[in-house]
Amino acid sequence: MYKQFGGSFAEPSDRTGLAGTVMAQSGQLDAFVALERIGSRRSFARDDEIYAEGDASDCWYKVIAGTVRITKLLADGRRHIAEFHFSGDCFGLEDASERPSAAEAVGDVVVMRYPRGATDRLVENDLRLARHFCHMTLGELAHAQTRMLLLGRMTAPERVASFLLEMAGRRDGRRIIDLPMSRTDIADYLGLTIETVCRVLSGFKRDAVIAIPNAHQIELRDRQAIEAVCEA
Amino acid sequence: MYKQFGGSFAEPSDRTGLAGTVMAQSGQLDAFVALERIGSRRSFARDDEIYAEGDASDCWYKVIAGTVRITKLLADGRRHIAEFHFSGDCFGLEDASERPSAAEAVGDVVVMRYPRGATDRLVENDLRLARHFCHMTLGELAHAQTRMLLLGRMTAPERVASFLLEMAGRRDGRRIIDLPMSRTDIADYLGLTIETVCRVLSGFKRDAVIAIPNAHQIELRDRQAIEAVCEA
């Protein structure tokens, strides 16, 4: 999807030939390969904090396996999930010195961690890499703007339906969607309460639009009906 | 602020020396100067569409004077304003082929318009320029995430108070804030109705936290109280 690197930075299909030029000029390795080398693998257990709000932003991450949530808190504990990141997605890329939000493991998670300083040096010497990061960020921004519309103007059923379609599109194209996150996480992502999420899902089930084999799997029985809810 | 270019692209203080290197290598002009040269000035009257949702994204803009709103519509007409852009801000920078949202003039507006193709060619040859765009986009993304928290989890008074502080910070630091946009625009920016925005403002006025000399100016009489509302 929009912010995935695909399987590997060094995917031949990613090449444009530009990197080769830069490499020849600078005498350095292909930057995408070099980037992989400066990454280190980390594992986190369910609900572990990968970084906290206010931590130094000295690195960024790529999800290898599992799901990561980016959360923001209000003083009194109200929580919002800015984004979920799945396998292949990058996160924690920002140029503020402090993390504006926390990153937590939704379930067990494996990530690659890339130090910021070394990444900056690679970016200095490879325009393709710079463009790649720019491209990812622009994609995230576009997604954020769509989410603002959802949070600002959509009804509860519209939000839940959009969420199901987003997850269907992002995680797999199959009829059965895996939802690694809890109902609370979904609620905090959609700006609703857990009870409202449950009620809307139950409503969709009642109308035979979805089936809920278990709490973390949802089957889209009538995708058109769900799409209709979003555009209502 | 976070996405302003300052007075000019060619501000000496912006220079790092890197651009000079690239120029020497490529035999081209300083990219920030070159960028200014490819821009053309355009004017728009109040409520004019600068570009529409679905238009080709073949250029980006910088606000010279006035205020621009970025809007998204739902099929039934519900509207959301993703962002306001003031003098010095850039907008319309995206790498999708179609505009995901429209840009409109809030009042009379003057902008510079930069063609995308020519910009891309300049970026190809100047890493500082690439980094600059990246930096701006990251700033907008951070702002979008703050706004998602507002839209998803804040009460009406909190939203309005945050809005006043944002405008106070972004437009000028003075006690009297100019609000070029209508109440409807504010409502669509905050995910509220125009009536709620009015009522909350009237409430603040009643509590002597603000004064409203006229509909488009608001005086912050007790900034601390407003800040307290946000953090409640």
Next chain:
DNA sequence: CGCCAGTTTGACCAAGATCAACGCAAGTGG
């Protein structure tokens, strides 16, 4: 088997939306 965390359902409540006037200032035209 029974506990525990997460989910679901129900009854009630409140924040903010909707609907409807009303106010007010800036044009506009007779």
Next chain:
DNA sequence: CCACTTGCGTTGATCTTGGTCAAACTGGCG
């Protein structure tokens, strides 16, 4: 120059959506 219109903005009365509070259910797991 003043009645009239027009486009916002403000205020009030009422309604609805989704939140809150509380209780019941479910599926793992010791």
